[in-house]
Amino acid sequence: MNPLELADAAPGPAFAVTLDGRELAALPGQTVGAALWAAGVTSWRTTRGESRPRGIFCGIGVCFDCLVTVNDRPNQRACLVPLRPGDAIRTQEGTGHEL
Amino acid sequence: MSSDDGRPRLAVVGAGPAGLAAALAAAGQGVRVMVIDSAEAPGGQFYRQPAAGLGARRPQALHHQWRTWRRLREGLDRHIAAGLVTHRPDHHVWCVEQRPEGPLSSLGSRRFTVHALRGPAQEDPVEVRADAVLLATGGYEKVLPFPGWTLPGVVTAGGAQAMLKGGLVVSGRTAVVAGTGPLLLPVATGLAAAGVTVAALVESADPKALVRRAGALAGRADKLAEGAGYAVELLRRRVRTLVRHTVVEAHGTDRLEAVTVAELDAGGRVRPGSERRIRCDTLAVGHGMLPHTDLAEALGCRVEPDGTRVWVDDEQRTDVPGAWAAGEITGIGGAALSLAEGHIAGRSAGARLQGREPVPDEWAAAAKSRGELREFLGVLDTVYVPPAHWVDQVTDDTVVCRCEEVTAGAVRVAVAELGAGDVRTVKLLTRAGMGWCQGRMCGPAVAGIAGCAEAVSRRPFARPVPLGVLARAGETAGKPGKPRENEDADDIP
Amino acid sequence: MVGAACALYAARAGLSVVVMDRGPVAGGTTGAGEGNLLVSDKEPGPELELALLSNHLWVDLAAEPGLGAAIEYEPKGGVVVASAPEGLAALERFAAEQRTAGVEAVAVAAHQLPDLEPYLTPGLAGGVHYPQDAQVMPTLAAAHLVRASGARLLTGRTVSEVLRTPDGAVRGVRTDRGDIHTPAVVNAAGTWGGELAALAGVTLPVLPRRGFVLVTEPLPPLVRHKVYAADYVADVASDSAALQTSPVVEGTAAGPVLIGASRERVGFDRSFSLPVVRALAAGATRLFPFLERVRAMRTYVGFRPYMPDHLPAIGPDPRVPGLFHACGHEGAGIGLATGTGQLIAQVLGGRTPDLDLAPFRPDRFDGAGANEFSRETP
Numbered sequence: 001m002n003p004l005e006l007a008d009a010a011p012g013p014a015f016a017v018t019l020d021g022r023e024l025a026a027l028p029g030q031t032v033g034a035a036l037w038a039a040g041v042t043s044w045r046t047t048r049g050e051s052r053p054r055g056i057f058c059g060i061g062v063c064f065d066c067l068v069t070v071n072d073r074p075n076q077r078a079c080l081v082p083l084r085p086g087d088a089i090r091t092q093e094g095t096g097h098e099l
Numbered sequence: 100m101s102s103d104d105g106r107p108r109l110a111v112v113g114a115g116p117a118g119l120a121a122a123l124a125a126a127g128q129g130v131r132v133m134v135i136d137s138a139e140a141p142g143g144q145f146y147r148q149p150a151a152g153l154g155a156r157r158p159q160a161l162h163h164q165w166r167t168w169r170r171l172r173e174g175l176d177r178h179i180a181a182g183l184v185t186h187r188p189d190h191h192v193w194c195v196e197q198r199p200e201g202p203l204s205s206l207g208s209r210r211f212t213v214h215a216l217r218g219p220a221q222e223d224p225v226e227v228r229a230d231a232v233l234l235a236t237g238g239y240e241k242v243l244p245f246p247g248w249t250l251p252g253v254v255t256a257g258g259a260q261a262m263l264k265g266g267l268v269v270s271g272r273t274a275v276v277a278g279t280g281p282l283l284l285p286v287a288t289g290l291a292a293a294g295v296t297v298a299a300l301v302e303s304a305d306p307k308a309l310v311r312r313a314g315a316l317a318g319r320a321d322k323l324a325e326g327a328g329y330a331v332e333l334l335r336r337r338v339r340t341l342v343r344h345t346v347v348e349a350h351g352t353d354r355l356e357a358v359t360v361a362e363l364d365a366g367g368r369v370r371p372g373s374e375r376r377i378r379c380d381t382l383a384v385g386h387g388m389l390p391h392t393d394l395a396e397a398l399g400c401r402v403e404p405d406g407t408r409v410w411v412d413d414e415q416r417t418d419v420p421g422a423w424a425a426g427e428i429t430g431i432g433g434a435a436l437s438l439a440e441g442h443i444a445g446r447s448a449g450a451r452l453q454g455r456e457p458v459p460d461e462w463a464a465a466a467k468s469r470g471e472l473r474e475f476l477g478v479l480d481t482v483y484v485p486p487a488h489w490v491d492q493v494t495d496d497t498v499v500c501r502c503e504e505v506t507a508g509a510v511r512v513a514v515a516e517l518g519a520g521d522v523r524t525v526k527l528l529t530r531a532g533m534g535w536c537q538g539r540m541c542g543p544a545v546a547g548i549a550g551c552a553e554a555v556s557r558r559p560f561a562r563p564v565p566l567g568v569l570a571r572a573g574e575t576a577g578k579p580g581k582p583r584e585n586e587d588a589d590d591i592p
Numbered sequence: 593m594v595g596a597a598c599a600l601y602a603a604r605a606g607l608s609v610v611v612m613d614r615g616p617v618a619g620g621t622t623g624a625g626e627g628n629l630l631v632s633d634k635e636p637g638p639e640l641e642l643a644l645l646s647n648h649l650w651v652d653l654a655a656e657p658g659l660g661a662a663i664e665y666e667p668k669g670g671v672v673v674a675s676a677p678e679g680l681a682a683l684e685r686f687a688a689e690q691r692t693a694g695v696e697a698v699a700v701a702a703h704q705l706p707d708l709e710p711y712l713t714p715g716l717a718g719g720v721h722y723p724q725d726a727q728v729m730p731t732l733a734a735a736h737l738v739r740a741s742g743a744r745l746l747t748g749r750t751v752s753e754v755l756r757t758p759d760g761a762v763r764g765v766r767t768d769r770g771d772i773h774t775p776a777v778v779n780a781a782g783t784w785g786g787e788l789a790a791l792a793g794v795t796l797p798v799l800p801r802r803g804f805v806l807v808t809e810p811l812p813p814l815v816r817h818k819v820y821a822a823d824y825v826a827d828v829a830s831d832s833a834a835l836q837t838s839p840v841v842e843g844t845a846a847g848p849v850l851i852g853a854s855r856e857r858v859g860f861d862r863s864f865s866l867p868v869v870r871a872l873a874a875g876a877t878r879l880f881p882f883l884e885r886v887r888a889m890r891t892y893v894g895f896r897p898y899m900p901d902h903l904p905a906i907g908p909d910p911r912v913p914g915l916f917h918a919c920g921h922e923g924a925g926i927g928l929a930t931g932t933g934q935l936i937a938q939v940l941g942g943r944t945p946d947l948d949l950a951p952f953r954p955d956r957f958d959g960a961g962a963n964e965f966s967r968e969t970p
Contacts, residue, residue, distance in 0.1 A: 399863060
């Protein structure tokens with residue numbers, strides 16, 4: 001049993017997004033975080049002090065640990081932002097902003 | 100957009116059990132209601148629904164009390180169809196403002212402005228004006244730190260559940276569920292049902308203590324049966340349950356690989372030599388819940404000094420005229436209590452907004468349920484407490500504030516050497532709580548490690564707000580029905 | 593902050609010092625400040641002299657081993673900009689006067705502004721660069737100065753009475769946790785300095801002037817100096833009780849950009865005011881358009897200790913032998929703390945102070961001035 005089977009899900013066709021240029025499949029409705037988890041990715045940013053990896057923690061938009069750059073927009077919460085076909089996800093470092 | 104039919108307008112913030120129950124009750128009294136919620140679909144955290152695109156045909160497999168949800172959902176749909184309720188999903192409220200002008204009691208004065216950001220990027224401003232507001236903002240999970248808790252793969256118990264319910268995903272193959280509180284049971288059974296091997300359920304409390312308090316709990320046999328149901332489910336799925344145990348460390352370099360759990364003695368200390376290592380790629384951990392009180396606090400509502408609840412009277416009114424509160428923000432209590440409180444709040448607001456004195460007899464059943472559940476939860480709260488000496492396990496190099504990467508050692512230096520004696524000074528001296536989450540994650544941990552009392556955190560912005568939005572906030576106030584370009588100044592239908 | 597600096601310099605002058613606060617370290621206005629060490633906003637006169645003295649002392653402190661980093665001392669300099677030619681002319685006249693008083697002030701033509709601040713809005717008339725302006729993290733500065741002083745720190749202790757001998761001289765303080773005997777008491781109670789003075793039986797008209805600060809998400813160093821609009825100086829010097837805001841924008845060592853500055857005389861009202869922070873955001877985004885999409889994470893409020901002539905009270909109180917005042921620095925208390933501490937240490941030790949203390953006399957509002965002041969208090 002996997003979660004999709006558990007809920008008897010019949011999702012629409014998967015579409016392609018990219019993570020740092022690498023193509024990944026996402027299902028309609030999935031957030032960035034859900035798609036990355038489904039692809040086996042659990043961290044996608046490093047902290048600005050110690051450069052430590054982080055990913056989902058609270059899962060509901062409160063902790064801001066899962067910050068990620070989506071379509072050049074930094075510091076989006078992966079657990080909240082739904083994906084659309086062709087979205088470019090980028091791992092981010094530090095503040096997420098460029099000089 | 101605005102149809103001024105003379106009906107009073109209520110803005111409900113939050114579409115979880117409390118907000119929905121309130122909206123239905125108020126709309127039932129003939130008040131126009133706008134339910135403003137951050138999620139894409141109603142339900143809140145408890146009834147979080149799989150994303151529509153996932154086509155889940157059996158979402159109830161992920162939920163409990165599904166019939167209650169069906170009733171709420173059908174009621175909402177009915178009122179929406181009748182035009183009394185509007186549901187605004189994906190609206191992230193950052194501030195509720197009370198305008199100084201306008202007499203308190205007069206209807207149609209639109210004294211409150213709810214400022215929200217629309218869309219997943221949370222950049223487009225929306226302002227909603229209302230005669231009254233009902234705050235049902237819910238809660239989030241409290242997690243106390245331990246070495247390794249910042250490793251990817253360590254998630255909050257509620258987070259694991261939210262990702263499962265909403266995205267139909269899990270973060271690995273083998274999980275340990277740990278911490279304390281009634282939430283751990285459905286998280287463990289949910290993950291197990293979704294195909295995850297739950298290597299252990301690690302509960303620091305001893306639920307047998309509940310049995311000793313059975314007299315006090317007998318009034319809510321339904322809740323006890325619920326707990327017993329989970330226990331059976333855990334047995335069926337062969338989940339090993341370790342009570343009076345705690346996770347003392349999470350291991351891994353860039354990802355969680357294992358945890359060490361240990362037994363607790365009667366005093367809440369780790370029993371030396373009892374440590375054992377459990378391999379896992381996911382740790383779902385939680386130590387109870389905290390309420391989202393920010394909007395209420397900034398509006399001027401009285402909040403208990405430790406920040407655990409917004410004060411309300413028997414009708415769920417806050418001490419700010421025109422502002423009601425229901426659900427977790429008036430004290431953590433779960434979905435059933437939230438429903439009762441929401442119903443009472445909605446009834447009260449519905450009556451008072453139409454100039455009628457409410458009749459409490461009309462909500463006697465909800466009031467009875469509210470009383471019993473509060474008593475029941477009072478007992479639960481005495482049983483499900485984190486280990487008394489959890490601070491001992493937090494080594495100096497453990498990061499406590501995840502955002503600003505402040506260690507327990509830095510907090511201890513602030514107290515021992517720099518003269519801090521309260522959480523605010525610790526924050527100023529260490530930056531603990533100054534980051535993106537504004538101390539929501541580390542607040543209780545910092546207080547515990549510093550050895551000082553928890554305090555109400557003042558967060559005038561309930562979420563980060565772009566300066567460009569802030570610079571124009573409220574520009575349409577006083578000019579109802581004339582939205583600016585690119586801005587949706589919105590009256591309730 | 594001022595108390596911490598007084599403790600440091602008094603201890604270094606050989607005195608035995610006890611620092612007492614009813615709250616924690618930096619629990620009053622210090623903890624709500626931005627940590628400005630500014631000469632740029634001061635016109636020639638006693639306050640500027642104090643600022644220049646303080647500036648040198650901050651430079652010295654920052655050079656002590658470990659201390660500069662611990663207090664996040666950043667000699668980043670200030671840039672004052674004018675949007676229109678008339679404003680620029682006034683700013684340049686102001687800067688010329690400051691130069692004669694010893695301030696480094698370098699005129700910056702419009703086309704040179706991007707070299708200093710690449711993200712400033714285009715189309716400004718020009719500005720003035722003040723290399724001496726600097727910043728510290730105020731709470732860290734106060735805590736580390738107390739620690740460096742070696743003084744005994746008693747937090748959470750409230751002074752309820754200033755004890756005096758039969759002939760009126762100070763002999764100590766009574767607190768909620770016992771008496772402390774000392775021949776000299778320094779009133780460094782900031783915005784609450786008037787209350788402490790009253791315990792010694794004298795009036796000192798210190799009143800709160802509320803200010804909000806906005807804090808953004810952490811950013812790379814996109815704002816390099818303390819940058820503000822020329823009208824800030826006029827607001828600082830204003831006597832109006834009404835809300836005034838003028839944009840003041842600066843980056844911090846930790847990443848977030850701080851945005852000020854608002855001034856209102858509304859008593860000690862801590863409640864959040866959206867109209868005020870809206871005005872701050874509007875001013876900041878006008879100066880730095882890139883901030884439009886940068887998110888504000890929080891805002892905090894503080895109460896500047898305001899005196900009617902905008903000068904602090906520093907020195908012995910002639911009305912009560914043994915009572916010294918070091919308060920009422922308005923929004924400049926962090927910057928002026930070191931000079932104030934040094935001057936207080938000098939007069940405590942019976943030495944001649946580096947500056948003439950006459951303009952800072954605590955009793956200068958006695959008589960007509962004080963009455964006038966009490967009438968205009970909102």
